[in-house]
Amino acid sequence: MRIGILTLTISLPGxxxxxxxxQRMGGMHQRYGRNPSVAVCESAERDNLDTSQWTFVxxxxxxxxxxxxCSEIEDRVQRSVDGRVIETAREIL
Incomplete structure (x- = not known):
């Protein structure tokens, strides 16, 4: 079994x-949490209005x-979120 950690930092200007x-993040938990191979959480920038960071295991x-x-998640987030992915980090364990 392999484990990947994908962290996306998203800019939410305005x-x-x-x-x-x-509303702009659009239900990340519901969208990705349904897959039994994926766990998702807002991992940082919770109180910052113009930035959000999400981690997917x-x-x-x-x-x-x-x-x-991981690539599929990254692509879908870039297409579906009303913001811009400004940083991506991947780690494979």
Whole structure:
């Protein structure tokens, strides 16, 4: 079994409240938490209105499977979130 940790830092320019921030992030837990191979949480910048950081822990039987799922998550976040991914970090254990 392989484990991947994907951390995305997202810029939310013009965000004026925590409520707006939650709306712009658009249900990350619901979208990615349904997959039994993925755990997701807002890992930093919780009180910062214009930045959000999310960490995804991905498990799989092989390295290519974990890397593929990490890439899929990264692509979907970039397309679906009303913000801009400014930093990406990956670690494979």
């Amino acid at each position: 965000c004026g409240s925590l409520k707006e921030k939650r 991905v498990t799989g039987h092989s390295l290519p499977e974990v890397e593929s799922l």
